[in-house]
Amino acid sequence: xxxxxxxxxNLIDPVGPRLGYMxxxxxxxxxxxxxxxxxxxxxxxxxxxxxxxxxxxxxxxxSDLGRLLGIKRANMVPLIAGLVAxxxxxxxxxxxxxxxxxxxxxxxxxxxxxxxxxxxxxxRYESMLDPAQRAVLDDALRRIAAGLGNGEE
Amino acid sequence: xxxxxxxxxNLIDPVGPRLGYMxxxxxxxxxxxxxxxxxxxxxxxxxxxxxxxxxxxxxxxxSDLGRLLGIKRANMVPLIAGLVAxxxxxxxxxxxxxxxxxxxxxxxxxxxxxxxxxxxxxxRYESMLDPAQRAVLDDALRRIAAGLGNGEE
DNA sequence: TATTGTTATACTCTATAACTATA
DNA sequence: TATAGTTATAGAGTATAACAATA
Numbered sequence: 001x002x003x004x005x006x007x008x009x010n011l012i013d014p015v016g017p018r019l020g021y022m023x024x025x026x027x028x029x030x031x032x033x034x035x036x037x038x039x040x041x042x043x044x045x046x047x048x049x050x051x052x053x054x055x056x057x058x059x060x061x062x063s064d065l066g067r068l069l070g071i072k073r074a075n076m077v078p079l080i081a082g083l084v085a086x087x088x089x090x091x092x093x094x095x096x097x098x099x100x101x102x103x104x105x106x107x108x109x110x111x112x113x114x115x116x117x118x119x120x121x122x123x124r125y126e127s128m129l130d131p132a133q134r135a136v137l138d139d140a141l142r143r144i145a146a147g148l149g150n151g152e153e
Numbered sequence: 154x155x156x157x158x159x160x161x162x163n164l165i166d167p168v169g170p171r172l173g174y175m176x177x178x179x180x181x182x183x184x185x186x187x188x189x190x191x192x193x194x195x196x197x198x199x200x201x202x203x204x205x206x207x208x209x210x211x212x213x214x215x216s217d218l219g220r221l222l223g224i225k226r227a228n229m230v231p232l233i234a235g236l237v238a239x240x241x242x243x244x245x246x247x248x249x250x251x252x253x254x255x256x257x258x259x260x261x262x263x264x265x266x267x268x269x270x271x272x273x274x275x276x277r278y279e280s281m282l283d284p285a286q287r288a289v290l291d292d293a294l295r296r297i298a299a300g301l302g303n304g305e306e
Numbered sequence: 307t308a309t310t311g312t313t314a315t316a317c318t319c320t321a322t323a324a325c326t327a328t329a
Numbered sequence: 330t331a332t333a334g335t336t337a338t339a340g341a342g343t344a345t346a347a348c349a350a351t352a
Contacts, residue, residue, distance in 0.1 A: 011210045014206065019275045022298060023183055024183075024184060025298040027173075028223075029297060029300055062334080074321080077336085097328045098328095118173070125173075132289075136286050140282055141176060142175065224342090230311070252311080
């Protein structure tokens with residue numbers, strides 16, 4: 001087990017302390033953890049998210065989901081088709097050309113299991129912070145995600 | 154300009170308040186902003202990062218960079234080749250089979266410009282927070298990125 | 307033998323353009 | 330005409346396997 005010194009170079013990291021890269025790395029760590037935790041359900045994070053969303057919004061359309069998740073219409077097609085193939089969601093006729101999406105019994109079971117896993121993963125990281133820190137983190141992330149208030153640039 | 158009501162459905166969002174998804178969205182917003190801001194330099198965020206890293210660590214190898222950035226050896230090849238093609242970095246002989254990477258004059262110019270842009274983007278978001286909030290955010294992101302202290306799972 | 311650089315390949319995610327169907 | 334779903338396609342990003350070169 002002597003693979004600690006794998007290189008003759010110990011790099012100085014000028015980007016590690018930057019906000020943008022810290023966000024990126026923290027996000028990647030949590031997403032990787034979530035992905036590994038959902039793997040036993042044969043669900044990716046985006047699929048679990050869609051199950052939770054349809055559960056909370058029965059009869060929504062896949063375009064509705066795409067808008068909320070920032071996923072283009074065209075890219076929703078294989079996602080929804082995959083969950084239909086797994087018999088977790090079903091389509092019925094909706095207004096216009098849209099479909100009304102709902103969870104099947106198996107889909108509701110998967111949604112419940114996925115929610116439990118997502119709660120557990122979030123909980124593991126939230127437990128590293130005290131309530132005051134969590135409140136500050138929440139507020140900061142919300143403001144960053146909302147983008148720059150005025151100028152779009 | 155009446156494209157406010159683009160759908161008959163206003164979705165409830167059960168994943169929006171989750172830590173993992175807030176991190177992901179905040180990261181995506183900042184990365185998109187950084188990408189757009191670097192575009193005039195014809196540099197992607199990962200290329201700008203590599204320029205900063207080589208500037209801080211002259212004569213490092215591309216495997217060193219890959220290890221620090223979490224990019225596989227095989228995927229470093231086109232990245233480094235692209236920056237060599239842009240005449241921003243150059244390779245000289247290193248130990249073993251490795252190359253010693255360094256910035257050309259044009260690369261040093263680009264590195265300086267990229268650093269200024271990265272400072273500006275980070276600054277725009279950091280200015281939305283007071284110093285106490287920034288300190289809490291930094292600490293929280295660092296701990297999340299470090300992963301779970303003990304059990305890997 | 308271990309490490310580096312390299313090629314080839316595949317899979318996911320994302321983006322655009324174009325087409326069809328429906329209110 | 331505007332919206333929804335679909336198809337095809339192209340570009341990043343990332344992963345693995347295999348190979349050559351070098352200490």
